[in-house]
Every structure is written in structure tokens, then in C-alpha cells.
Amino acid sequence: MTSKEKIVEAAVHEFSKGGYPGARVDNIAKVAGVNKAMIFYYFGSKEGLYKFIIKSIIGQLMTVIKKSGGIDPDIKPEKFIDSFPENYIRFFSGNRDYLRIIGVDLILNPSNLKEALSEFFNSETQLVPQNLKRAIPGWYKEGLISENDPVHIFLNIISLCIFPLIVKVFPEIIFNIKLDNEKFIEDRIRSTKNLLKRGLLK
């Protein structure tokens, strides 16, 4: 593994623990086992490293999304609900650090994310959300779905995919239980599909 890769790996974890402001360059260097100056040699600044990571995460996410039929413009809603949420949930549940980084960035300073996303959405036109926007009016006209606002359909879907992973501690506290990780993910996938199919499909 190159120094650069070691830095990125360590940085992902450090940023995931305290967000951008809480992350310490010293910690990253120590965990990566490289000289602190190398971080600036490769990434220019703490911010440069952070932006690099954001872009990298978004890039990986986009790759995953493409596999969910993002490329197929003729996809039907049932098939879409069968593939997209599952891929999405599995990606973030397998990369908790990514989830935390994106989550905090989203809340505190979406400008970085904005920039990273814009690059993708300007260079590619066959991604899920764009196809969704194009497909929904047709689905609605055909009587396949019960709502025709792409904005809120989209928000409902990603909220059900992402937020439960973040907020898993909540029911653990409230119901005073400990949720097994693997079973939790399978249950999330099942429950999400169920809710979306019953709630969205006609």
C-alpha cells in the first residue's frame, strides 16, 4: 500500500470520528504511519484531503448506484424498488465511516458534497435520480405508482435507506435492546422494500 493510500485510509476513519473540524492531522499521520508533512505533500491541506475523500466516496457510491439499473431508462418501479434500496443500504452498511462522513458533511457544510455531486451529474446523464425524474411521470400516467412528485419520492427512498443506519442506536436506547448488525441490515432491506412497495406502487 502506498503512503498516499495509507493516508486516505487513516483519514477516512479520523474524519468519520469527529467530522472535519474534529479530525486531527496528527492523528491521521500517526495512524497511517507516515510523516505528517506527507499529507500536505500529497493533498496540499487538511481541506484538500477532505475534499479528495468526499469525491472518492461519491465516486464509489455512483458506481454502486449504476448497478441498480441506474442505466436502464425503461426500468419499471417494482424492479427498481427491488434493486436500488438494497444496493444503497448494503453500500453504506458496509462502509460505516463513509456514512458518518457524508452524514455530517450533509448537515454542516453541504458545499463540498454539492461540488462533488455536481461533477457527476454534469458529466453523466443516466444516473438514478435523473432517470427517476424522467420515468416517474410515465409510471404515474400508467397508473403504476400512487405519487407523482419526483422530489418527495426520491427523498422518501433515500431517507428510508440511509437514516435508519445512522439512528440505529435510537431504538436500542428506547427499547433497551441490542440489535445484531447482520440481522438488522436484512430486516432493514425487507422493511424498506415492503413499505415502498405497498406505499408507492399501485
Place this chain on the structure above:
Amino acid sequence: MTSKEKIVEAAVHEFSKGGYPGARVDNIAKVAGVNKAMIFYYFGSKEGLYKFIIKSIIGQLMTVIKKSGGIDPDIKPEKFIDSFPENYIRFFSGNRDYLRIIGVDLILNPSNLKEALSEFFNSETQLVPQNLKRAIPGWYKEGLISENDPVHIFLNIISLCIFPLIVKVFPEIIFNIKLDNEKFIEDRIRSTKNLLKRGLLK
């Protein structure tokens, strides 16, 4: 307004902008218009102030939740879906700073939240989630709802309520539009109720 209140008000905003690690005691004092030492006089430390605010937010949230039928042990699912999401959404959409603080805290360091929540759930037994847990098996047996896992029903509901408020920028970027705030909230309430009623009720 007392100095203490002015500090809290300023601190809520400061913490909401950068999370706990990104907040600056100096900024809080300056915005509050009080001497920096007063913060330590009243709250002991930055962390003390933060915990005070977390507890205060949770307290306000609980008050709101109680109004959503939290107290009524015989509530029916349709009525519950009609009141709880709306109250929840309106509370956080009217307190964006609270939303950000709780959101980041949830992701980065849920221990504070845990503590604050535990206090409430230990002292009160008629709050929404507890009632939910008690009611759901009955609703399911009666054939009123399509799912019988309180954990995932609960997660689905709060995810649909909270996360869209955080992630509103997403569709704005992706669809390249600007969403009007008030209309957005009304649409969220409508879409959430619609999805939950169709998806959860039988």
C-alpha cells in the same frame, strides 16, 4: 434576557454550524455579547454547555411528542399517523439549529444523546415509542397494520420525518431546482402521511 439565556441562544447557533468540535467558545461569547469567562462561570466548560443544550432540546422534543398521542395508550394507527409525523416535522422544520445539532451528535457521539434520552425514558413510561411498542402487536393481531416489528416501524417513521429536512439540498442539486421552504414542509407532511398510510395500514 439574562446573560445565561443569551449564551444558550448563541451557543445553539454556534454548535449547529460546526458541531461540537467546530464550535468556538469565543464566537459564542461574542455573539451573546457577554464576557467569555461567564460561559465557564455558568456552565463549567464547553462540554457542560453542550450537554445542557442537548438536554434542553430533548426536553422540548419530548413535550412535542407527548402532544402526538404519546399519552393515549388506546390510540389507533391511522390517527397516530395523522398526528405524530406532522408534529415531529413541524418541530424540527421550525428549529433547524436543533435538527443540525441532534443530527451531528447522533452520528459522531451519541453518548450525550443517549444519556439525555435515558433520563426521559426512565422517568416517564407513556412516551410515544414505549406506547408504540406496546400497541403494535395488538394492531397487527387486529389486522390493522402490515408489519409487526416495532423497531423498523419506528425507524421508518422517524427517518421519513427527520432525514428529508436534512437532505433537502440533495434534490435541489440533482434536479437543479430551488425548493420553497413552506411549500416543501407541507409537501413533506402530505407525502409522509401518504406513504405511511398506504404502506403500513392494511
Place this chain on the structure above:
Amino acid sequence: MTSKEKIVEAAVHEFSKGGYPGARVDNIAKVAGVNKAMIFYYFGSKEGLYKFIIKSIIGQLMTVIKKSGGIDPDIKPEKFIDSFPENYIRFFSGNRDYLRIIGVDLILNPSNLKEALSEFFNSETQLVPQNLKRAIPGWYKEGLISENDPVHIFLNIISLCIFPLIVKVFPEIIFNIKLDNEKFIEDRIRSTKNLLKRGLLK
């Protein structure tokens, strides 16, 4: 002596040794016997401290210059040559650190000096150079002086006053001698007056 004054005193010496880039904030704090953070508390930055000192030096210099007939618009050239160079030379020979600071600043980055000077020359109109510019045409018409270009008269005078103090080491090296400080100053004053009187007056 206040902390602020101690910082300024130490900083004058530190800047005089290495110029702005060579000066170390740590050294200033150590020599001043104050906490390093106090420098930023009082002056905001290393640059702020530097600019404060430049302005302070220029201010002191202006006070000295005013005593050299800078205020008298009817001064005659002989009297002027008798007072101005001597005051000028004595000021800088008694403040070697000032001389070094101003000298280096002048060579490397005159913008600070520019700013400090502009403030004085915009707020006061009876300073030496301005009076000089006004008086010289008259002196020349009256046949009192042999040159009528204020720019070069001014440059000749200040060059003879300042530069020898800087370049004193030169003859020491070249002629392999050691020049006594006090005698050197008295000789400088004498030689400067002599050259200017013979060379400039008619």
C-alpha cells in the same frame, strides 16, 4: 512596563536582527517575558505587530524632523543644512534597531512604509519634504543654491544622513580599522554639513 510595551521593545530588536521574515514570534515572546499568545491578543498577527512598529518608528522620526525647522516655511538653506542632517543622523545613530528595520523594509517591501508615510503626509502639510519642495524654487531664484530639483536635493541629503550609518563596516573592512562610535557620528555630522554647504549653497 506593560506587557504590550514589553512585546514592542522585544519585537523591535528581533525585527532588527532578521527583518520581518527572519524574526521569530517565539523569540519575541521569550525576550519580552510574556506568553506567546499575548502577541496575538494585542496585535492580531506577526504582521500586525510589525506594522505597529513601523508606524511607531515613523511617528517618532516625524517628531524629530519637526524640530529641524520642518515647521518654519521661511527657513533659509544654510540654517536648514545646519539643523536637519544633524537631527536626522542623531536620531538613527541613537536607534540602530530602528535604522535596520526601516532600512530592510525600504529595500524589501516598501509598501508598509508607504502606508505609514502616507498617513503622515496626508494629515500634515508642514513637514520637511513638503516645505523643501515649496522653498527650493525660491532659494534657486534668489541664487542661494546651485541645484533646483527638489527630488535629487532631497535624495542627496537623506542618503548622506542615513546610508553611512548602515555602511560603516565598509571602511572598517577595507581600510582595516575600527571606528569609534561617538567620534564617527560627530565626524559624519561635520562631513555631511561641509559637503552639503559647499556643494549645494552658492
Place this chain on the structure above:
Amino acid sequence: MTSKEKIVEAAVHEFSKGGYPGARVDNIAKVAGVNKAMIFYYFGSKEGLYKFIIKSIIGQLMTVIKKSGGIDPDIKPEKFIDSFPENYIRFFSGNRDYLRIIGVDLILNPSNLKEALSEFFNSETQLVPQNLKRAIPGWYKEGLISENDPVHIFLNIISLCIFPLIVKVFPEIIFNIKLDNEKFIEDRIRSTKNLLKRGLLK
């Protein structure tokens, strides 16, 4: 141009901008278009490079000075004043970077200059200052000049030659004018000769 020459050229400019402490090895390498390590390969250290440049400048200066009658032991003062200042002024006005480097070095740390000068004055005995020292007593006895102290005659001459080039910005600020470069040099030469002839010759 060899790498070594490119380094020297870039270094001269870099040192002229910030003095020794303000110069950056990185900048020199970048401007020279060579790998940073080559600077250390050729010159051992930043200081080694600096000393090399100081010696090189002094060497060039000495060559110029020799042309000003430095070699002729029987030169007369009027002829000397006609040639030396002009050569001196033209050398530095055509090499502003040299002027700045020597100027700052002189003020902050004359030891390098000292060493470089010593080498020349130990190896050659017919340079201007030495001849000056030998000639002045004779000139004074013959009634050709009005002062007989070689130290101050020497200081007066080089001050009038060098300092105005450094301090050109001064009258520009004070008189609020912009001085044309070429005309400024010609005026300097004229004014310097005039002042020295009238002031020094009898």
C-alpha cells in the same frame, strides 16, 4: 544554460525579494525548473548558495570598479569624480536584484560580505578604496580637495551612489509623483557629480 546557472539566476531573484531569511529553496527550484535536491547537490545548503551569490556579486562589482581608475595610482580627483560614481550607479541601477541583496545583507548580517570583500582586498592592492586612501593626503596637500578624511570621503561618495537607488520610492510617495527610470538615473549621475565636484573639489 546549465542547471547550476539556472539555479543561480533564480536564486538571485529570490534572495532579492525577501533577503536570506525570506527566500525559499522551493521557490528557487521551481523558478529554475530544476529538482530541489540539485540545489543541495551543487551548493550544499541554502547558505552555501547564498554565499556563492554574494561572492559572485562582489566579484562583478570589483571588475566594474577597476574600470573607474582603480588601477591608476596617479588619478586626479576631478577625473575620479567623473568616472567612479557613474560606473557605480550604472552597475547597480542595471542590477537591481544585486542592489537589494547587498543592501539587506549589509544591514542584517555583514559577515558574509565582510568575508567576500576581505578576499578581494587581501589579494589585490590596486582597488579604488586603497588608491583613494593613498591619494587623498596628496590631493589635500596640493589644495585640490576640501576634506582630508578618506573614511568620510569614501562614505559620502558611495552613499550618494547607492542609497538613492534604494530610496527612490521615498520622493515618489512624498511628492506624489512617478519617476521615469531612465531619466532618474541620468539625473542621479548629474546631481551626484555636481554635488561632489562643488563640495569636495577646491
Place this chain on the structure above:
DNA sequence: AATGAATGAGCGTTCATTCAT
């Protein structure tokens, strides 16, 4: 309750220099 001054640990960053190839 309130202030301005002070503290010390630590922050992100830069620097001249060296090393392996």
C-alpha cells in the same frame, strides 16, 4: 456577576534537508 489579561497545550502548515533509486 463581570472583566481583561494571561496561560499552555496543541493546531495546521512550512521549511531546509536527506534518502533511495
Place this chain on the structure above:
DNA sequence: CATGAATGAACGCTCATTCAT
């Protein structure tokens, strides 16, 4: 000769916290 990667000490500056009044 030449390169890109690596090093460690230091740099200017900030931070939460404390102190004296």
C-alpha cells in the same frame, strides 16, 4: 546528474480554560 518521496524541527497561530480584580 536527476528525481519524487520522506523527514523532523520549527513556525505562526488558536483554543479552552483560568486568574486577579
